[in-house]
Amino acid sequence: MGLNRKTAVIGSAILAPIAGDGQSLEEVLYEVSQRALKDAGLSMDDIDGIVVGSNDQFDGRAISIMAASGSVGGVDRDILSTPSAGEHAFVMGVLRIASGQYETHLIVSWSPLEVSSLSEAQRLGADPYFHRRLPLDEASAYALQAAALGAAAPVAHQLAMPIVERSRESGAVAGHDPSALPEDESAGNARWPLRDGMIAKATSGAVALVIASEDYVREHAVDNPAWVRGMGWATEAAFLGDRDLSTAPALEEAARRAYEEAGIGDPGSAFDLVEITGVTPYQELIAYDALGLSRRDAWKEDVEKGRFTRTGQLPVNPSGGAVALNPVFCTGLMRIAEAARQIRGTAGKHQIENAKLALAHAASGMAMMYQTVLIFGNQQEGGRS
Amino acid sequence: MELLKRQEKWDITYTHALGEVASWFFVQIRDNAKIYGRRCAKTGRVLVPPRAFSDQTLEPTTEWVEVGPGGRIETFTMVYEPFQHLPEPPYAFGFVQLDGADTAIGGFFKGVDLSDPAKAAEKLAIGTRVKTVFADKRVGDLIDFWFELA
Structure with missing residues (x-):
């Protein structure tokens, strides 16, 4: 509603x-x-x-x-x-x-x-009964999620680095400080299957x-407002063992609510750009599916054929996203700010020309426990054109 | 100009009440080397770790059900970063759905050589059967047991 x-x-x-x-x-x-x-x-x-x-x-x-x-x-x-x-x-x-x-x-x-x-501080988020004894920080949760996705959809392992590379290219266009990026993409396992080179330093x-x-x-005759056209949010179970980490039902629910409010029938063709909170490329893939932008069986073609590059059919993270720059707790709000700026035409170097409808996805908590979707438009009501 | 920083270290101790359900669960692990879940009467699902209520149905759980010792790896990772009060890395941990349970419990994996991550990952592949192993000396905590390949 x-x-x-x-x-x-x-x-x-x-x-x-x-x-x-x-x-x-x-x-x-x-x-x-x-x-x-x-x-x-x-x-x-x-x-x-x-x-x-x-x-x-x-x-x-x-x-x-x-x-x-x-x-x-x-x-x-x-x-x-x-x-x-x-x-x-x-x-x-x-x-x-x-x-x-x-x-x-x-x-x-x-x-x-x-x-x-940060890892030790994040462990305070786990309950002190069953999970505090585990090395359960956000990076571990990301890795458990990546492993689950890799087992359910092995193509995810193959697409991870191409997504990282696209994000960093966009981040460079956006002028992000590259000092947080790992120098050697093949270096070490932060947490298997994540490699150090896949995740921006906090x-x-x-x-x-x-x-x-x-x-x-x-x-007040405000210039260029970015209208909130739809909004949805939902939360998953706190215990990771209760969830299928290769899926994101809370994001599906958040998207359903946002799409209903905004009147979006086909999310795959509705937006001029999307900003996704994917701290790892695996999270980005999970979000493609849950947001209805690209289903699992289409991931390979969509990623490899450049559908999500800044000049592609559906630019994903023209800002570079969280893989290029990850200010941990405010990464989700940053996606919202970036999408709104694109609609206002004030995104700067990474502005997508003539952006009229944009989606921002924010995720927080262990393995995207909290999911939020915002849809911004340059018109208060009506369609994209 | 000279910019100052102030470093603080806090030393505060919390004493958390586990409640009846988690207490009984850990006492069974400590005294009998057995793992139990709680059944939700409405759905029949067996929750492990046990909870006094289901967060899906919000009904109180009604029955203890012994689960394991066998199970299946639901997800895992190998950790190469040191944490306070945790084992020296590298080590593997993840979630295992014990036989008879409908949710997975977190724990460490032992007995797998982690020096080659790719080979270790094959051995710990999701879906692999594992068994629960209990420490000889148990204190009533999650570290009283771990998982090894079956």
Whole structure:
């Protein structure tokens, strides 16, 4: 079911990686928020509410909204925080505007690299009864997922490196800092079957978006809004052993809801580009299938014939995606910001010309436990053209 | 200018209650070297690790069912990075669906030479039969057992 009131992205800022040690986390949050407001042509006085998404383990602070309340403008304002995923902050912001109680929102998510080991911090996510004794960080979950997919669809192993190469070529076009990319693609097994060369090293990052109601966009004659045309999100079981890791039923459900709201009948031909959260190429393949963009039996032809390159029929991750740059906790919100920028025509060097309808997929948690789909259009209603 | 960094190390201890279901499960492992699951009366599914309720039906589980010791590898990985309080790498771990269970339980794989990852991966291929092996001295935790090729 569609929302009662339409919302659009009207400004954004992406800082990833965060350069140097010249700023404290609070100063980074201040900067990314101010930049997003400037991009929207708004000041903090124009913002009704704030939703932030952050991870206490990575921040090294309990209730890490404490770091944000002042820096993003939350003093004496309505501010909420979610620890589940940066993209959930976006979903919550859209719903709050749809409620009719707010005209504008600032959405912020961040991911510092200040903990001695992200892997050790991620292990706190596992329950202390049955899983804490295992080396169950995100990389292990990615590997267990890749192994499951490779057994169900062996072609995945063959397509993994071509997907990585395409992502890095796009990342280079986008001008991403290549320092996070492994130098030797054949080097070592991070976690079998993943090789070190398949995964970008984690970088720091911060992402902010300004969203506004249809009434606000109309009354202020906002240029180039990226309309939220459809939205869906769903969650899988927390225990990995309960799931078939080669599939993504929560993503299928999230996509079903988003497509229904946006009136998408054939996702394979509906979009001018998609931004997928695939920290590994195996995740990207799982997402192709669950989003209905390319079924398993079509993967080989679609990947090898270049259907998903930036000049192909359906450009996937013109930004390079998470394989080219992975600011861990805000990677999902970054996909949302990238897709919205493409629709606004402000993506920069990697702009897809004349992009009118775009899909953003965000995934978080162990082996894509949380799945979110956003569809952005340059029109408030109607089809692509 | 000189930029300062502040390093902090916290030492906090949590004492988590396991509840009746997980307690009984780990006591059986510790005292009898047996693994049990819990059956959901509504669907008949046997959940391992055991849970007091099914997160699919939200019905309380009603019955203990012994599972294993044989099982099938559902997924696995080999880890080459050291973790605190975990074995020296490399080691293999993953999820095994024990005979009689409908969900898979996590655990370590032992007895496979990991020096050649490709060869080890063939031995641990998904679908491979394994057996549960119990430590002689057991403490009532997940590390009391592991899986070896059947």
